[in-house]
Amino acid sequence: MPDDERAQLSRLIRRVRVEPGRKVTLPADFDPGDTGGIAGRAEAEPHLERGLELLARYQDRLAAQATHGVLLVLQALDAAGKDSTVKHVMRGTNPAFVRVHSFKVPSVEELMHTYLWRYSVRIPERGVIGIFNRSHYEEVLVVRVHPELLERQRLPAEMRDPDVWRHRFEEINAWERHLVRNGTRVVKVFLHISAEEQRRRFLERIDDPDKNWKFSAADVRERRCWNDYMHAYSEVLSHTSTRWAPWHVVPADHKWYSRLVVSALIVDTLMDIDPQYPRPSEEERRALAEARAELEAEQPS
Numbered sequence: 001m002p003d004d005e006r007a008q009l010s011r012l013i014r015r016v017r018v019e020p021g022r023k024v025t026l027p028a029d030f031d032p033g034d035t036g037g038i039a040g041r042a043e044a045e046p047h048l049e050r051g052l053e054l055l056a057r058y059q060d061r062l063a064a065q066a067t068h069g070v071l072l073v074l075q076a077l078d079a080a081g082k083d084s085t086v087k088h089v090m091r092g093t094n095p096a097f098v099r100v101h102s103f104k105v106p107s108v109e110e111l112m113h114t115y116l117w118r119y120s121v122r123i124p125e126r127g128v129i130g131i132f133n134r135s136h137y138e139e140v141l142v143v144r145v146h147p148e149l150l151e152r153q154r155l156p157a158e159m160r161d162p163d164v165w166r167h168r169f170e171e172i173n174a175w176e177r178h179l180v181r182n183g184t185r186v187v188k189v190f191l192h193i194s195a196e197e198q199r200r201r202f203l204e205r206i207d208d209p210d211k212n213w214k215f216s217a218a219d220v221r222e223r224r225c226w227n228d229y230m231h232a233y234s235e236v237l238s239h240t241s242t243r244w245a246p247w248h249v250v251p252a253d254h255k256w257y258s259r260l261v262v263s264a265l266i267v268d269t270l271m272d273i274d275p276q277y278p279r280p281s282e283e284e285r286r287a288l289a290e291a292r293a294e295l296e297a298e299q300p301s
């Protein structure tokens, strides 16, 4: 890839990355309407297309090399565009090597295990891009905003103290470091939408019959907790953006921009891994030559 393309990727990413250790206060610290100086959808389109082309090419090599996996963690409030990001950013990929999982309210079985269990078993295998649509971060977001959810987790009595969130941040950081050290890259995205844009999208979901299915009454109930969520997200961004798995606050009021940035993040990660098609060993080359001779001997006269 040309140097200026790589530089452009870096610019997009630098703008949204949360430096490890930085104290973040939302919504003040990041503008949900930012577009990185790009004028509009038409200007962004060719860059997105180029990004998706690169994504497809690198994904093929990721699968062939089969040493690394990539986990994209997508977090956001309702209607910020998690589903449509998956739909648009992954449209050029080979679905055989993509796994998307949407995490819902935990089941009884899941609640009988420690909170990271259900996420561990969904970590993408080597060669695969996995997407968590909601993730282990719900355990320090929705569970923090609604303390009754923590009650359902059957924690030992001595664990139910105010330190529980600090402990979870430490555990999540350590768990992600384990993943990264062992070949799973973790790319974390918070799609940052404004309250006004969420209101607009909710109304659209109510007014358009084809979008009714995307809306539930629970969504407006959660919206009433907006400030609590901003606080919980600020805490997450301040305590779990690490060298090995930094957070990215991606402005989400303009979908064309959030898609461009998310595709850039995946491409940049793949380029960093730089997977290669495996080349055959001496012995394998001999086997290939023998197979070729056998097939050629079968050529119809």
Ligand code: AMP
Pocket: 102, 103, 104, 105, 106, 134, 138, 139, 142, 143, 149
């Ligand atoms: P949706 O993403 O709109 O399909 O909704 C999924 C719902 O599951 C959301 O309301 C989440 O808050 C909820 N959810 C996801 N993970 C958890 C969790 N670990 N504990 C409790 N609720 C969760």
Ligand code: MG
Pocket: 078, 219
């Ligand atoms: Mg929802």
